[in-house]
Amino acid sequence: MKIFQITLLFVFIVATGASAQQTLTLAEAVELARLQSVDAAVALNELKTAYWEYRTYRADLLPEVNFSATLPDYRKSYNLYQSEDGTYKYVRNNSLRVTGDVSIDQNIWLTGGKLSVNTSMQFVDPLNTPGANRYYMSVPVGVTLSQPIFAVNNMKWKRRIEPVRYKEAQAAYLENVETVTLKTIAYYFQLLLAKENLGIALQNKENADRIFEIAQARRKMGQISENELLQLKLSALKAASTLTKEQSALNGAMFRLRSFLGLSENDNIDPTIPDLLAYPVIDYQDVLAKALENNPFAQNIRRRQLEADYAVAQAKGAQREIDLFASVGYTGREQEFKTAYQNLMDYQIVQVGVKVPILDWGKRKGRVKVAESNREVIASRLKQEQMDFNQDIFLLVEQYNNQTEQLRIAGEADEIAQKRYNTSVESFMIGKINTLDLNDAQLSKDNARAKYVSEMHLYWY
Structure with missing residues (x-):
């Protein structure tokens, strides 16, 4: 009766835990992050601040009673x-x-x-x-x-700078939203990889225990040495330790994703491997044109150029x-x-x-020269930043176009490694291979699976 009660309690706990488990796809996680994550709220508030700053500038152009x-x-x-x-x-x-x-x-605004x-x-x-x-x-x-x-005509310069600043803020908001997506993908695949590693660790422990039991029987029959038996026992203990470590890693990854998405601690997320979509090959020139149109970098370059010119105009206007x-x-x-x-x-x-000024010892002229020198420095920096920006886009396009093939290769390698491990386990059972070959097959299987999940992460990222 006591054993029966303990069994019922265990079934109830498992059932309760399963009811709290919820499957969450990558698309659903991204949508949740955009709606209720702290990063998304910060991005929206930054856009609101930029909007009201732009409204304030527009109000300066209108009559005030x-x-x-x-x-x-x-x-x-x-x-x-x-x-x-x-x-x-x-x-x-x-x-x-x-x-x-x-x-x-x-x-x-025309005259200041x-x-x-x-x-x-x-x-x-x-x-x-x-x-x-x-x-x-x-x-x-x-x-x-x-x-x-x-x-200097401050209103005239504001008419040039403020619209560019607001466009930069709008583009920055879109970029920040995409950054939220990137963070979600990273946290999601960290949890997915932790889940896969836990499954691998559980499978390895079960196989290690089963192999050790068989090895004990073979040792009694004198088919293996005492050294091989002890090595298999160490492998079983190592598998048990790895299982505990991977369970902790899973809990940590789930906590990070759950915190980022704004979910409660009672929500247990079950990630799933997303379906692979066939994306077309993209061209560098097309991507560069889109980036210069939508990325805040282009507006940032223009704003900093105008602000450098504005600083020179202020220095010249202060001469008299x-x-x-x-x-x-x-x-x-x-x-x-x-x-x-x-x-x-x-x-x-x-x-x-x-x-x-009749005699200022060149102070005002010096300010003009400093402003002009700063403008030259900013122009040089912007030129270098533009080159780096174009180079980064080129590398991203190359990685993007190659990632599909990398993922296909990793998936095929994962299947082959899994089949090799299954065959190695069967071969070890009948004594055709030793423990070194079995451990090598297991390590290759684990690495191939981790590589596949990692390549899928890069594919979506």
Whole structure:
């Protein structure tokens, strides 16, 4: 009865473990990784960041409406005042001010200036000051232009750089998604190889135990030596040790894939060897054209070139500074709000600021030379990176076109090695080969199977 209960418990545990086992194909693993892996989420958030940075740049090209106000500005203090006779005295200030301003600002990307149209109102109440009256001052409309003359046009350079940067981010997102696929393939085949190795280890242990039992019987009949028997016993112990090690390797590979896919620890994944698809032979020039169109490398090259040119333009623009500021409009000043917009007076303000270095010991010129030298360095690096990029694509195309044949050869070698091992086991049973030949056949079988799974990994990768 006790043995029966233990047997039922064992069957229940096995059945429970089997129910938690789920077969997961390579395509399903890739889909899970793209949907819920941490790497996929990071890639998506990086694309969102780039999108909002691009939206911010686009917003700089559009008119911006701003409202500013001080509600209220109350002051009770003493201010130093100089009379007409030159004497000083402190004057009490007890006032309430309220100001409001609405402006429409537009960056001028063609010239790098800024144009603003504004309207404002200011109210001042002296608050208990004898003989003082409160006033309203209005600016119904005012137009202001601020324009740097020789400085670098930042908006113009942004119009060149930011679209390229956003295209680079979009291409980088696609590349990151494919990187998630590559990681999934690597983890999946690590688990698949661990599963195959565990199966090999289990088969080897069963065969080693069976061969050792037969060898014990043959030793009693004097057909083999004591040395051969001990060697077979060591082989059985080694097979048992290898089985334990491969079980741990399987658990580790399953944990890595499960963690990457965002699955729970209760999910036991059973990988399957994917069906082989017949892919066409590809041409280097076609692949290179596609890579330059879709890979972020091409946009990265263009962006870094533009940024190097931008740095030179900034250094040259900082050699001298001339800024133009002009403001025109109308204003009114009355004691009543409704009359503050009557009897308007015009106003004009024109300012030209100049800052030209007379003696800077070549500092600004040096900055220009540094920027130009950096641009030359970047150009040389980009040229080398372009050559390396093309070479990498060429090698990938060659490996891709040869991998199908490599996989076919590895599969055929795996079948032959397995048949040789089975034949060697049968030959050893009847005493036609020794233990060295049997161990060699087993090692060849194990290596051929691992080589086949490895070549399949490279094929899909």
